[in-house]
Amino acid sequence: MKQLVVISGKGGTGKTVITASFASLAQNKVMVDCDVDAADLYILLEPKIIERHVFKGGKVAVINKKTCNNCGRCISVCRFDAISKDFVVDSLSCEGCGVCYYICPQNAIVMEEKISGEWFISETKYGPFVHAKLGVAEENSGKLVSVVRQNARIIAEKENCDLIIIDGPPGIGCPVISSITGTDVVLIVTEPTLSGIHDMKRVIELTQHFRLKTFVVVNKYDLNIEMTLEIENYCKKNKIPLAGKVVYDPVVTEAIANKKIVVEYSDSEVRRQIIDVWRTIYDELK
Numbered sequence: 001m002k003q004l005v006v007i008s009g010k011g012g013t014g015k016t017v018i019t020a021s022f023a024s025l026a027q028n029k030v031m032v033d034c035d036v037d038a039a040d041l042y043i044l045l046e047p048k049i050i051e052r053h054v055f056k057g058g059k060v061a062v063i064n065k066k067t068c069n070n071c072g073r074c075i076s077v078c079r080f081d082a083i084s085k086d087f088v089v090d091s092l093s094c095e096g097c098g099v100c101y102y103i104c105p106q107n108a109i110v111m112e113e114k115i116s117g118e119w120f121i122s123e124t125k126y127g128p129f130v131h132a133k134l135g136v137a138e139e140n141s142g143k144l145v146s147v148v149r150q151n152a153r154i155i156a157e158k159e160n161c162d163l164i165i166i167d168g169p170p171g172i173g174c175p176v177i178s179s180i181t182g183t184d185v186v187l188i189v190t191e192p193t194l195s196g197i198h199d200m201k202r203v204i205e206l207t208q209h210f211r212l213k214t215f216v217v218v219n220k221y222d223l224n225i226e227m228t229l230e231i232e233n234y235c236k237k238n239k240i241p242l243a244g245k246v247v248y249d250p251v252v253t254e255a256i257a258n259k260k261i262v263v264e265y266s267d268s269e270v271r272r273q274i275i276d277v278w279r280t281i282y283d284e285l286k
Contacts, residue, residue: 026165028162033132035175036141038169047123074104078099079099081093096114119132145178187217187277190231204216244280
């Protein structure tokens with residue numbers, strides 16, 4: 001079983017469009033959306049949820065009013081001002097550090113597990129799909145990514161799937177690290193803009209740190225040929241294979257507006273170029 005993850009240094013590069021296209025083109029696979037903070041692959045895959053699970057990503061302090069003697073020590077040590085004067089904990093402000101729990105002389109504070117989001121196992125016409133939704137302002141997104149990936153692997157092993165396709169989050173933070181760790185191929189989607197190039201370089205440094213086989217695809221490359229050449233030169237200098245280039249075409253936006261995958265929606269140049277990128281990646285995964 002091989003694992004392919006599609007990531008980008010920044011949002012808005014077209015990462016999910018390309019991932020959804022791979023889901024349409026690949027056979028015998030499991031799809032995963034690891035962008036748990038802002039999942040959107042489900043829009044194009046139109047899944048039917050068959051399992052729903054809560055995700056407990058941290059803890060929050062709870063004060064037992066019957067035991068509390070109102071000494072105020074918890075208020076004085078809380079760095080996040082999460083405890084009010086009437087000794088009620090604001091769950092949104094509480095970071096779950098546990099200092100108040102340890103300092104309370106009455107043992108009136110308990111640290112309860114906090115529901116931080118949900119994760120799902122779904123059916124799609126393309127195969128099994130594992131995805132998640134982290135709650136607003138919740139933390140531990142990296143932990144939720146690990147849960148999603150672990151369950152995708154269980155499904156892939158159970159159903160004898162050859163490939164796991166992962167739609168990763170943008171950036172270089174904890175959820176990205178959780179998404180790329182242990183994968184076989186990383187495809188970085190970038191665009192010919194200053195921010196696109198800058199963030200592509202950062203995420204390449206990350207994948208090189210973990211010694212992962214990395215490819216780059218330049219989306220909307222014809223919007224700035226000069227910067228596209230800069231990307232190509234950087235990849236050549238750093239021995240990063242270029243999986244291909246995809247032109248800008250309003251048909252992509254049209255397909256998204258109709259909740260369709262572009263390689264199924266239109267027989268355009270974009271479709272042919274994405275198929276070429278897939279063939280390049282698939283050859284590496286064999």
